[in-house]
Amino acid sequence: MITAPRRWLLLATVLCGLAPLAPPAAEAQPAPQRVLRVAPHADLKTLDPVFASIVITRMHGLMIYETLFAWDSKLQPHPQMVDRFSTAEDGLSWQFHLRPGLKFHDGQKVRSQDVIASLRRWMARDTVGGKVAEYAAGMEAVDEDSFVIRLKRPMSMLPFALGSAVGQIPVIMRESDANTDPMRPVTEAVGSGPFRFNRAEWRSGARVVYDRNPDYVPRDEPADGLAGGRVVKLDRVEWIIMPDPATAAAALQSGEIDIWEQPSQDLVPVIGRSREVKVERFASLANQVMLRPNHLHPPFNDPRARLALAYATDQGDFLAAGYGDEQWWKRCESYFVCGGPNGTEAGTSAYAKPDLETARRLLAESGYKGERLVLNSTYDIAPIGRMAEVAAESLKKIGFNIDLQFADWGTVTTRQQNRGTVAEGGWNLFVTTASGATMQSPVTNIGTNMACGGKSWAGWPCDEEAERLRGAVVDAPDDAARQQATEALHRRLAEVQPYRVLGQYDQPYARRANVSGMLQAPVMLFWNLEKP
Structure with missing residues (x-):
């Protein structure tokens, strides 16, 4: 948590223009003409976007790989690597044709065999792929x-x-990479996308470099979200790793970086005062906050x-603690995000305001006897740490015996995979966020x-009726039937609570005014960007 003295120290540092960006002279390289420098939210550790679902790896994956289809800014799919496709009258056979000019960064042509191997690997890893x-x-x-893809x-x-x-994305890899064990990450980074990963200049903890792919042939359509023509107007993109927010803010104000992907909420008012800096939203939908319980062990x-x-729990308490000014957050009881195409709040009206008496009664009926429960969290991502504190205090009011434990983010995410009891190193609760x-969709959520059978995300909920209703959403023949099925599913989720929805927030980004x-x-993209 950023305490008041720490917050003012950060502000003073920024206002004084301290913490200049000075890479070691030994690493200095002749710079291409058009270079965009970005302070990302995290360092890149895993190169395989089919193995890891974390955002920084997904951003990396979308730089160098492509997918068969791509979502526009309204999350509607359009052909990307696919040139044309057709569906059999019975809907059980789909034939796809790849667009011409697709080549991997090593010069190999992208073939149907690469696509099939890549899709099989994705189906073994991802929630959507599994469906x-x-x-x-x-x-x-x-x-x-x-x-051809044939369906049952x-x-x-x-x-x-x-x-x-979202999640583990269905990028198309070389057949040799895709045929490796899906339970182990691919360490090569050879795609067919608009940028090439510059491994020679990669410095873990310091810098990640991408060069424009001169062989890439973009689609003809205008860019819209991930869809359309991925036209690269830069020679190079450099991710400069800056975990200290004061350093990133000072570097942005001085022009040593061009974009700060996720500025600290504490510093947004400060950097926003500069005429040379613009603070904006880039995601088409707000992000969701959740309190996730472990369904494997009592009491949850x-x-x-x-x-x-x-x-x-009161959503406002969490969101104010995590994100401050209400311009960046709003209450929302929808599992599928208010403002999105599936943003129903059906069945949740009872949870809009806290009802501590009902909460205590339900807790007693569950058989809970005051056993110690571990709420696992981190201050590495400050809003999550602050909201975990709110969770601990809120739950103690109704009789939960909460042991709030903090660790670094890597330790927290590793522990989340432990299915054991608290005595075996497991956990009971954590607060997190998701895009x-x-x-926004029952398929991707x-x-x-x-x-x-333990096939779900950490927390491992199990409810056969909810899964039957989720299947009905996928089976729906048209949008009207899909909306109806989604509402029925949402009512069931409100009853069984796979997690407590804590509302939603917008994550701003900051850029120099000369970047457009x-x-x-869903994540920050670097094609279509211009910098004089």
Whole structure:
């Protein structure tokens, strides 16, 4: 948590223009003409966007790889690597043809065999891919440029799934890379996208470099979100790793970096005063905040204890602590994000305001006897740490015995995978956030996947009725039927509470005024950007 003295120290540092960016002279390189320097929210550790679902790896993946389809700014799918496609009358066979000019960065042509191997790997890793795998009867190459996906039953959402920009994304790799063990990350970084990863200049903890791919042939359509022509107007993009917010703010104000991807909320008012800096939103949907319980162990294996979380918590308390000024956040009880195409709040009206008496009653009915519960969190991401403190205080009011434990973010995310009890190093609760693009659809929302057998995301909820209703959304033949199915699913989720929705917030980004062309998308994109 950033204390008041620490906050004022950061502000003073920025206002005084301290903390200049000075890379070691030994690493100095002759700079290309048009270079965009960006302070990203995290360092890049994993290169494989099919293995890891973290945002920084997804950003990296979208720099160097492409997908068959791509979502526009309204999250609608459009052909990307695909030139044309057709569907059989019964909906059980889809044929796709790749667009001409697709080449990997090593010069190899992109073939149907690369696509099929890549999709199989994705289906083994991702929530959306797993749903496609349930429907898929087989895939086969017609020739090097065409392939067929055969289905067991119709899936009208297949293009949406193949364009997924959330979770582990379905990027197309070389067949040799895609055929490796899906449980191990690919360490090569050879795609066919608009940028090339410059491994020689990669410095872990300091810098990640991407060069324009001179062989890339963009689509003809105008850029819209991830869809359309990915026209690169820069020679190079450099991610400069700056974990200290005062350093990043000073570097932005002095022009030593061009973009700060996720500025500290404390410093937004300060950097926004400069005529040379613009603070804006780039995501098309707000992000979601959640309190995630572990469904494997008492008390949260009982839905009454999970309902107690909903009755005990006030979204405003969390969001104000995490994100300050209300211009950046709003209350919302929808699992699928207010303002999105599926943003229903059906069945949640009882949770709009805390009801501590009902919360205490439900907690007692669940059989909870005051056992110690571990709420695992971090201050590495300051809003999450502050909201964890609010969670601990809120839950203590109704009788939960909360042990709030802080660690670095890497330790927290590693511990989240532990399915054991607290005595075995496990956990009971954590606060986290997820992008609106991830949470806006029943197909992509990782938190509402309640597939039994431990197949769901950390917390491992299991509810066969919710999964039946989620399947009905995928099976829906048209948008009207899909809306109806989504509302029925949402009512069930409100009853069983896979997690407590804590509202939503907008994450601003900051840029120098001379940078233009930012696209609305689930993650920050670097094609279409211009810098004189």
